[in-house]
Amino acid sequence: METSNTLLEVGDLKKYFTIGTGIFGKYKKILRAVNGISFNVKKGEILGLVGETGCGKTTAAHTILRILEPTSGEVYFDGKEVFHLKGKELLEFRRKATIIFQDPYASLNPRMTIRDIISEPFVIHGHVRGIEKEKKLLELINEVGLAPYHLPRYPHEFSGGERQRIAIARALAVEPKFVVADEPVSALDISVRAKILNLLKDLQKKFDLTLLFITHDLSVVRHLCDRAAVMYLGKLLETATTEDLFINPRHPYTEALLSAIPIPNPKLARSIKRIILKGDVPTPINPPSGCRFHPRCEHAEPECATLEPELVEMGNRHFVACLKFIR
Numbered sequence: 001m002e003t004s005n006t007l008l009e010v011g012d013l014k015k016y017f018t019i020g021t022g023i024f025g026k027y028k029k030i031l032r033a034v035n036g037i038s039f040n041v042k043k044g045e046i047l048g049l050v051g052e053t054g055c056g057k058t059t060a061a062h063t064i065l066r067i068l069e070p071t072s073g074e075v076y077f078d079g080k081e082v083f084h085l086k087g088k089e090l091l092e093f094r095r096k097a098t099i100i101f102q103d104p105y106a107s108l109n110p111r112m113t114i115r116d117i118i119s120e121p122f123v124i125h126g127h128v129r130g131i132e133k134e135k136k137l138l139e140l141i142n143e144v145g146l147a148p149y150h151l152p153r154y155p156h157e158f159s160g161g162e163r164q165r166i167a168i169a170r171a172l173a174v175e176p177k178f179v180v181a182d183e184p185v186s187a188l189d190i191s192v193r194a195k196i197l198n199l200l201k202d203l204q205k206k207f208d209l210t211l212l213f214i215t216h217d218l219s220v221v222r223h224l225c226d227r228a229a230v231m232y233l234g235k236l237l238e239t240a241t242t243e244d245l246f247i248n249p250r251h252p253y254t255e256a257l258l259s260a261i262p263i264p265n266p267k268l269a270r271s272i273k274r275i276i277l278k279g280d281v282p283t284p285i286n287p288p289s290g291c292r293f294h295p296r297c298e299h300a301e302p303e304c305a306t307l308e309p310e311l312v313e314m315g316n317r318h319f320v321a322c323l324k325f326i327r
Helices: 057-064 087-096 114-125 131-143 160-172 190-206 218-224 242-247 252-259 266-271
Strands: 006-021 027-042 046-050 072-077 097-100 178-182 210-215 227-232 235-241
Touching: 006 057, 006 210, 027 057, 027 210, 027 235, 046 057, 046 218, 057 178, 057 210, 087 097, 087 114, 097 160, 114 131, 114 160, 131 160, 160 190, 190 210, 190 218, 210 218, 218 242, 227 242, 227 252, 235 242, 235 252
Parallel strands: 046 210, 046 227, 097 178, 178 210
Antiparallel strands: 006 027, 006 072, 227 235
């Protein structure tokens, strides 16, 4: 662990999948979804994990939470190595570290009432019993902006935004220290997203939560997160405070992502230089040698195809993985 103020420490985390190709999956290949990432999250901090679809963000989060088992690497949570936990210790970790899934239509059991969905963690973990269960249930439903009369209803009776509020209440039911929010607003209407983001920000402050917020939308990161980590093809390319990342992006990929943020003012939008990345995202089954981003980078040099850069600190907790900074 880095300091006593660090809640989560991830070291060289890798998650590979073996997949079959050809007739009957006879030929096996390795998909390197997460290929050696390291970062930490301070207590009470919101870290945004950003990148294109398929870069490994969700796989990394699921591996940290032991929804998926790792290929290698280590994760320390509150001073304990997560991948060595078993039995009661693992159950206790899963009470302290929970997740809000992306799709509120798929993450709620359609056969259960809202009362049963939110109170199910009480049954699994047993941390709230007796008359306290009903009191806690009413507190949670009120915290997320719903009412007690919603409790006997079923998920199909609610809108997408209301379902995500229910999912947030369920995540808070275990009284966690750490919450992974896996693109919690990407499946919602644009008019609802701001309300859910503001709700998460208010709850984070009220309950002193630490959040890992997964998204592909940097404008959301700017609104919500204290720090950001930019991921590409299973690797981290840049990490910095949100303010520093927006004012002084170092990696060419980060610059391209920032240039793609929509600007509502048409006159101002015309003055912004858009960086159009060439080619498609390479496959994690056969990633490029050297720097993962070099086939699409307009600043790439010949050595970028052979040398793989490591994250180097540029000052003020700003780390960049680019050869132009370590030459």
